[in-house]
Amino acid sequence: MTLINEFIKAAGPDLNILVGGGVTYSVVKEFLARTDAVQFHMSGKVVQTSAMEYRNPRVHMGLEGFCEYEYFQTSKEKVAEVKALLR
Numbered sequence: 001m002t003l004i005n006e007f008i009k010a011a012g013p014d015l016n017i018l019v020g021g022g023v024t025y026s027v028v029k030e031f032l033a034r035t036d037a038v039q040f041h042m043s044g045k046v047v048q049t050s051a052m053e054y055r056n057p058r059v060h061m062g063l064e065g066f067c068e069y070e071y072f073q074t075s076k077e078k079v080a081e082v083k084a085l086l087r
Contacts, residue, residue, distance in 0.1 A: 001034045008036045025081050032085070040086075044078035047071075 007017045019031055020041035031037045050069040062068035 001031070004031070004035045004037055025078065025085065028082050028085055038086075040082070042079070042082060043072070044075045044082070045072040046075045046078070048073045 004017065004019065011017050016039050017037065018039045018041050019027075019037050023040050023042035028040050028042075031040070047070050050071060052069060055069060060068065
């Protein structure tokens, strides 16, 4: 966390340091309490199950190791929670 504050200070008023990568409500809350960070990048993602009815286990349409019958979607609620925290 100290390193983030060093980056923010070094950036000065001309650059913004954007915290990203695995950012959730609890991450934002901790960064707000422990750093000078005020800008965050998050997907707010949740896993959704595909509505596809026919599923052929012998045919793979995606990357191995990823379920091809699930997808990520941004959650309006998760984004709203963080937005309220930042106000």
